[in-house]
Structure formats: C-alpha cells, structure tokens
Amino acid sequence: GDLRTRSQRQADAxxxxxxxxxxxxxxxxxxxxxxxxxxxxxxxxxxxPHPGAGAxxxxxxxxxxxxxxxxxxCDSTVNRVVMGPDGQLLDLGRTHRVVPPHLRRAVEIRDRHxxxxxxxxxxxxxxxxxxxxxxxxxxxxxxxxxxxxCERHHTKVHHGFxxxxxxxxxxxxxxxxxxxxxxxxxFLVSA
Numbered sequence: 001g002d003l004r005t006r007s008q009r010q011a012d013a014x015x016x017x018x019x020x021x022x023x024x025x026x027x028x029x030x031x032x033x034x035x036x037x038x039x040x041x042x043x044x045x046x047x048x049p050h051p052g053a054g055a056x057x058x059x060x061x062x063x064x065x066x067x068x069x070x071x072x073x074c075d076s077t078v079n080r081v082v083m084g085p086d087g088q089l090l091d092l093g094r095t096h097r098v099v100p101p102h103l104r105r106a107v108e109i110r111d112r113h114x115x116x117x118x119x120x121x122x123x124x125x126x127x128x129x130x131x132x133x134x135x136x137x138x139x140x141x142x143x144x145x146x147x148x149x150c151e152r153h154h155t156k157v158h159h160g161f162x163x164x165x166x167x168x169x170x171x172x173x174x175x176x177x178x179x180x181x182x183x184x185x186x187f188l189v190s191a
Contacts, residue, residue: 041069099128107146116153117173118183127154
C-alpha cells in the first residue's frame with residue numbers, strides 16, 4: 001500500500017499537475033512553434049507511393065495510413081527515430097545527457113507507462129531515467145539505458161531503489177536492501 005501521508009500525496013499531486021501543465025505543449029498564440037505529433041511508421045511505408053491503411057501509429061495508438069503520415073510530415077519538423085534490425089535505437093552515446101524528444105518517444109513506445117513495479121502512471125506523467133546514471137556511472141543516453149519513471153518513483157530510484165530491464169523486456173524493481181518488489185497479478189476466476 002501507499003505509505004505516504006495525506007500531505008505527501010497532495011504535494012506529489014501538485015508536482016504532477018505542474019509537470020503535466022509544463023509538458024502539455026500548449027503555447028501562447030503568438031509563438032511560432034507548432035504542436036508536436038508523434039507518428040511511428042517504417043521508412044519504407046512512409047516513402048511508398050501507395051498509401052496503405054494502418055501503416056503508421058500515433059502516440060495515442062490510433063492507426064493511420066501512410067498517406068496521412070506523409071500529409072502530417074509535409075509542413076512539419078520531422079525527427080526520426082532510427083531502429084536497428086533487432087529493434088534497438090541507434091544510441092546517442094555520451095554526447096548528450098538530456099534525452100532528446102525522438103529518444104523520449106522511442107522510450108514511451110517501448111515502456112508505455114512507469115516501469116516501477118506496480119505502477120501504471122501514463123507515459124506523459126513520466127521522466128526518462130538513465131538506468132546506469134549518466135554522471136555518476138558514465139551511462140549513455142540510449143534506448144537500452146532509459147526507463148520511464150513517474151515523478152514519485154524517479155525520486156525513489158535516486159534514493160536507493162533501482163529498476164532493471166531483463167533480456168525478455170520485462171522490468172524488475174529492487175529496494176535499497178536488494179530485495180525485489182514483486183507484484184502478484186490477481187488470479188482470474190472463470191464463472
């Protein structure tokens with residue numbers, strides 16, 4: 001269960017509310033920066049002259065045609081996320097500490113929500129955390145070294161907890177005393 005006091009929960013909620021407002025992308029009408037739209041599509045599908053149905057996926061999961069993706073890209077700044085043949089992003093190494101928008105989108109697509117055991121906070125509430133710390137442990141800025149963590153769990157990870165991604169893609173969470181946090185799924189009872 002949640003061991004935070006009511007005041008702590010309210011403070012965390014206020015931080016989350018402010019973080020959501022800052023990350024919302026709402027701009028004053030006088031600014032020239034356009035809203036961001038994330039579309040995931042294979043390069044082959046994007047350049048194919050024949051519009052295919054369901055070739056791309058928006059950040060919210062809606063399927064769109066290649067023609068619609070090209071239309072969205074027509075008057076836009078296009079940031080590409082290049083995935084290798086094994087599905088891994090070609091990393092940015094140690095040249096950048098701050099996770100750029102295209103890498104954040106790749107982490108959001110992979111993780112979908114906070115990866116801390118038992119948490120399902122949505123990706124837009126989360127920070128991208130360097131699993132192997134960038135400054136203290138020379139961790140690189142890459143998809144492989146990134147994890148989505150909500151504000152609360154990101155703070156916990158910087159106070160002794162840790163998350164680890166397993167070879168099968170599942171995440172495991174560890175307490176500062178090296179005991180694992182295990183969340184059991186409820187059994188489904190058939191009628």
